[in-house]
Amino acid sequence: MSKKPSVNTATAKIITAMLIWGSMGIFAVKLNWPPPVVASFRAITGAILAAGLIHKAGLKPDWREIGLHLPRLACAGACVGLNWILLFYGYMYTTVPIATLCYYMAPIYMMVLSPLLFKERLTLIKIFCAVLALCGTGLVSGIHESIASGSGPDNLKGVSCSLLGGLLYAFVMLLNKSVTTVAPQAKTFVQMAVGAMIVTPFTVFTTDFSPLVFDLRSVSLLLVLGIFHTGIAFHLFFSGVEVLPAQTTALLSYIDPLSAIALAALFLGQPLMITQAIGGCMILAATLICELFP
Numbered sequence: 001m002s003k004k005p006s007v008n009t010a011t012a013k014i015i016t017a018m019l020i021w022g023s024m025g026i027f028a029v030k031l032n033w034p035p036p037v038v039a040s041f042r043a044i045t046g047a048i049l050a051a052g053l054i055h056k057a058g059l060k061p062d063w064r065e066i067g068l069h070l071p072r073l074a075c076a077g078a079c080v081g082l083n084w085i086l087l088f089y090g091y092m093y094t095t096v097p098i099a100t101l102c103y104y105m106a107p108i109y110m111m112v113l114s115p116l117l118f119k120e121r122l123t124l125i126k127i128f129c130a131v132l133a134l135c136g137t138g139l140v141s142g143i144h145e146s147i148a149s150g151s152g153p154d155n156l157k158g159v160s161c162s163l164l165g166g167l168l169y170a171f172v173m174l175l176n177k178s179v180t181t182v183a184p185q186a187k188t189f190v191q192m193a194v195g196a197m198i199v200t201p202f203t204v205f206t207t208d209f210s211p212l213v214f215d216l217r218s219v220s221l222l223l224v225l226g227i228f229h230t231g232i233a234f235h236l237f238f239s240g241v242e243v244l245p246a247q248t249t250a251l252l253s254y255i256d257p258l259s260a261i262a263l264a265a266l267f268l269g270q271p272l273m274i275t276q277a278i279g280g281c282m283i284l285a286a287t288l289i290c291e292l293f294p
Helices: 003-022 024-031 035-056 063-068 070-093 096-103 106-118 124-141 143-149 152-177 184-206 216-241 246-252 255-267 274-292
Strands: none
Touching (some): 003 216, 003 246, 024 070, 024 096, 024 216, 024 255, 035 070, 035 216, 070 096, 070 184, 096 124, 096 152, 096 255, 106 124, 106 152, 106 274, 124 152, 124 274, 184 216, 246 274, 255 274
16 A cells, blocks of 8 residues: 555544544533533543454553553543543533633643653743733633623633643643553553543532433434544544654644634534634644644
């Protein structure tokens, strides 16, 4: 097989994964279930599908290597489950575009934390990007407008949850970056399994299940979030990452927030205000500059 088709296939897989993730907010809002329940189901489904994909591909995880890095992988798994809960709370309290853009501060957090964890140099460009993204977040949050309209407290909760969720996702990426000797599929399985073991008990003991309606619509939405937005999307992403250069993958990742904003405006009636759109451009520009000038 020639190299070009494999690159094209990998590119198509990454784009598809990003479009799937970009539509996640719509399904979460339509489902309107407690975030811990949705996060638990995603983690459980993700772990099962990851195990199935490993078995189907005939891969043999190096359990000794996994054991050596288990503390970091377990910590990453806990962050995965908790960051999903926070992101879904973000969708609940504010709009999908605002939650998505605030959550997308994760690369900026990574850039700021890397000098502390990996002794990387914090350049003037990176400092500029951090300030630019911070100013963009202030515009995206729309706090002044929401207070004037009487929806300030809920919007602030949504922004805070999304920003904190992005911080936890940054820790997930940093922890994965520090574990280079474990296959991506194995890392995904371990993190999903740990996330399920942590989030599920929390969900069981803190959630009132009585208002939940288990009809065909709700179950279908939940299955889509679990199977497509977790198992299939992660499989497509990791199989594409193995072929494409890291910078190409990073650039394609911008399809996720851009499609989320467009789809939320189209299907949920949640367009961004002009100032929020400017702020979103500032955040995305800051992360793009960081990718192009590491």
